[in-house]
Amino acid sequence: MANLPAQAAADTLGARLGRVALYAALGLFALFYLMPMLVMIATSLKDVEEIRSGSLLAWPQSVSLDAWRYAWSEACIGVECTGLAPYFRNSVLMAVPAVLLSSLFGALNGYALTKWRFRGANVVFGMLLFGSFIPFQVVLLPMSQTLGFLGLASSVPGLVLVHTVYGIAFTTLFFRNYYVTLPDDLVKAATIDGAGFFTIFWRIILPLSPSIIVVTVIWQFTQIWNDFLFGASFTSGGAQPVTVALNNLVNTTTGVKLYNVDMAAAIIAALPTLLVYIVAGRYFVRGLTAGSVKG
Amino acid sequence: MAHLEVRNVRKSFGDTHVLKGISLDLAGGEFLVLLGPSGCGKSTLLNMIAGLDSITDGEIVIDGRVVNAVHPKNRDIAMVFQSYALYPNMTVKKNIAFGLEMRGVPADERARLIAKTSALLQIDHLLDRKPAQLSGGQRQRVAMGRALVRDPKIFLFDEPLSNLDAKLRVDMRTEIKKLHGRLGTTIVYVTHDQIEAMTLATQIAVMRGGVIEQLAPPQDVYETPANMYVGGFVGSPPMNFVPATVVDQGNGLGVRFRCAANGGDGDVVLPLADPAAAAQWKDREVVFGLRPEALTDYNEAEASIREHAHAFDCRVDVLEPTGADTLTYVELGGSTAIARVNPRRTTRPGDTMRLMADMSHASLFDPSTERRI
Known part of the structure; x- marks a missing residue:
């Protein structure tokens, strides 16, 4: 019995060491993942001279925001030296309506497919599901013909249409799987109370959907903002989204390569998605697991 | 106070026939309970009355108007669901007000009705x-408030008490009964609990496999079940069914069955209270049905005042005390029967006991069709 306290002490010591090792490992992994980001930020704050002479990992000796300003408003993208600003604006004008529209249609589809089951609802859902597996390269040619026919070729509204249409498959899947878990009796009760299809949707179903709305919005925003293929295929010149403009900025070189400007531009292009994750990330995890536990 | 009529209503999904021709006629102010096991079609029938399920064939008529094609909101009905189906995003007040709001009732009138209803159900706080x-x-009260506030012609209840614990269920049962007494509205109530059905209903429709087996006031369903299924489903413990033969007995007829007693195995013959009804069954096999409370311990005083009480001896197999009565298991005609015995007059298992059967409450059934004779 006398060795019990000693054993307990060894246990706590062992546990402490385990804890230290755990945090060391976690810290190492965090560093590993953050390193590229740190290098990008550091490089974007240096001037060209320092980049050429110094080490890649070194912290900037004098912090300067010149590269950021240049990337935002002066850098040449192709022949236009306007910086990223107008293209960033294009991306916002493309992503915000496309995210809202595709989420709204997804919610309506999911609601109709689960709460107003009609003959063939499962077939319709199966076909929509299939839509989320279509490789986008397949639709490039017919889509560009369609956009031309509609007079939306090489325009931001054209991109909004493309992203809304191809987003519906995913958003419907999300909302449908969430609405399956809502009790049908709610709709029956509201029907007897005198509410119709849209009233039930606005007054009862949508107010119960914040978690799945957040998941869908994050997913759609990330997809649409980061899209390169559609942006590069269906737009040119002033209508391009920021991802395409970033590519052109990096590829437009006259003389010395301005790594600090490239890095600043890349961070600017990635900032909105980063921001969405920081603001709504915790709802994302919660929403992904919603419905798995009966609540 | 609405008159509800269901005329030969059917419901089929392809080759599956859920309801096979249901007809009932319910006068205003009646409390109809649809009673049956799960899958008997009772909830489907309720949903069809509500307008939530389509009608394959037949008519549903409320106050003389065929409502088959009328939208649920225009049928002037209200429904309480098993899951309550309260809108989780709205407060109790908004839950109750929702139906009024949808019907365009002005705000001050809504407030007055909510106050009145919530006071009635004691949910104002x-x-x-x-x-x-x-x-x-x-939640149950709020669900009822949501139905009450609109003052509909017909209330529909879909197993409203089955999610409550036993004690609360009994309390709410009484409240629903009081409410019906006060409002006098026509009610259709679905349950699988025969005690709920007995206590609440003015009419019970016992359902099985998409047909109504019997439609009658609760006491009639209990005392004169239309068939063995109804006798076995209603009542706890259920009716005793004893295989027996109709034989001559004195001036009339009696039922004869075997029963072990006093170390031997003998025949018991009990005279029928109404021999005329069984006349054509003489010397044929029947099933003799007797409620447990009509089979009791022998009591000389009681036997002398009851004209149709007859005593016989029988060996006791098992005793189950319930407090008020001791359920005494005996074997009659080869099948187990239960007698309700005064706890002070029980005997030990294996002993012979003198029992008394009140033949004025006896039922006879045809063994092949299981129908009442």
Whole structure:
């Protein structure tokens, strides 16, 4: 019995060491993942001279925001030296309506497919599901013909249409799987109370959907903002989204390569998605697991 | 006070026939309970009356108007669901007001009706809470409030008490009964609980496999079940069914069955209270049905005042005390029967006991069709 306290002490010591090792490992992994980001930020704050002479990992000796300003408003993208600003604006004008529209249609589809089951609802859902597996390269040619026919070729509204249409498959899947878990009796009760299809949707179903709305919005925003293929295929010149403009900025070189400007531009292009994750990330995890536990 | 008529209503999904021709006629102010096991079609019938399920064939008529094609909201009915189906995002007040709002009732009138209803159901202190903050019993009241506030012609209840614990269920049962007494509205109520059906109903429709087996006031269903299924489903413990033969007995007829007693195995013959009804069954096999409370311990005083009480001896197999009565298991005609015996007059298992059968409450059934004779 006398060795019990000693054993307990060894246990706590062992546990402490385990804890230290755990945090060391976690810290190492965090560093590993953050390193590229740190290098990008550091490089974007240096001037060209320092980049050429110094080490890649070194912290900037004098912090300067010149590269950021240049990337935002002066850098040449192709022949236009306007910086990223107008293209960033294009991306916002493309992503915000496309995210809202595709989420709204997804919610309506999911609601109709689960709460107003009609003959063939499962077939319709199966076909929509299939839509989320279509490789986008397949639709490039017919889509560009369609956009031309509609007079939306090489325009931001054209991109909004493309992203809304191809987003519906995913958003419907999300909302449908969430609405399956809502009790049908709610709709029956509201029907007897005198509410119709849209009233039930606005007054009862949508107010119960914040978690799945957040998941869908994050997913759609990330997809649409980061899209390169559609942006590069269906737009040119002033209508391009920021991802395409970033590519052109990096590829437009006259003389010395301005790594600090490239890095600043890349961070600017990635900032909105980063921001969405920081603001709504915790709802994302919660929403992904919603419905798995009966609540 | 609405008159509800269901005329030969059928419901089929392809080759599956859920309802096979249901007809009933319910006068205004009646309390109809649809009673049956799960899958008998009772909830489907309720949903069809509500307009939530389409009707394959037949007519549903409310106050003389065929409502087959009328939208649920225009049928002037209200429904209480088993899951309560309260809108989780709205407060109790908004839950109750929703139906009024949809019908365009002005705000001040809504407030007056909510106050009246919530006072009636004693939920006035809960009006600003969300459903998640309420107990099961409170949710049940709110669900009823949502139905009551519109003052509909017909109330529909779909197993409203089955999610409550046993004690609360009994309390709410009484409240629903009081409410019906006060409002006098026509009610259709679905349950699988025969005690709920007996206590609440003015009419019970016992259903099985998409047909109504019997439609009658609760006491009639209990005392003169239309067939063995109804006798076995209603009542706890259920009716005793004893294989027996109709034989001559004195001036009339009696039922004869075997029964072990006093170390031997003998025949018991009990005279029938109404021999005329069984005349054509003489010397044929029947099933003799007797409620447990009509089979009791022998009591000389009682036997002398009851004209149709007859005593016989029988060996006791098992005793189950319930407090008020001791359920005494005996074997009659080869099948187990239960007698309700005064706990002070029980005997030990294996002993022979003198029992008394009140033949004025006896039922006879045809063994092949299981129908009442």
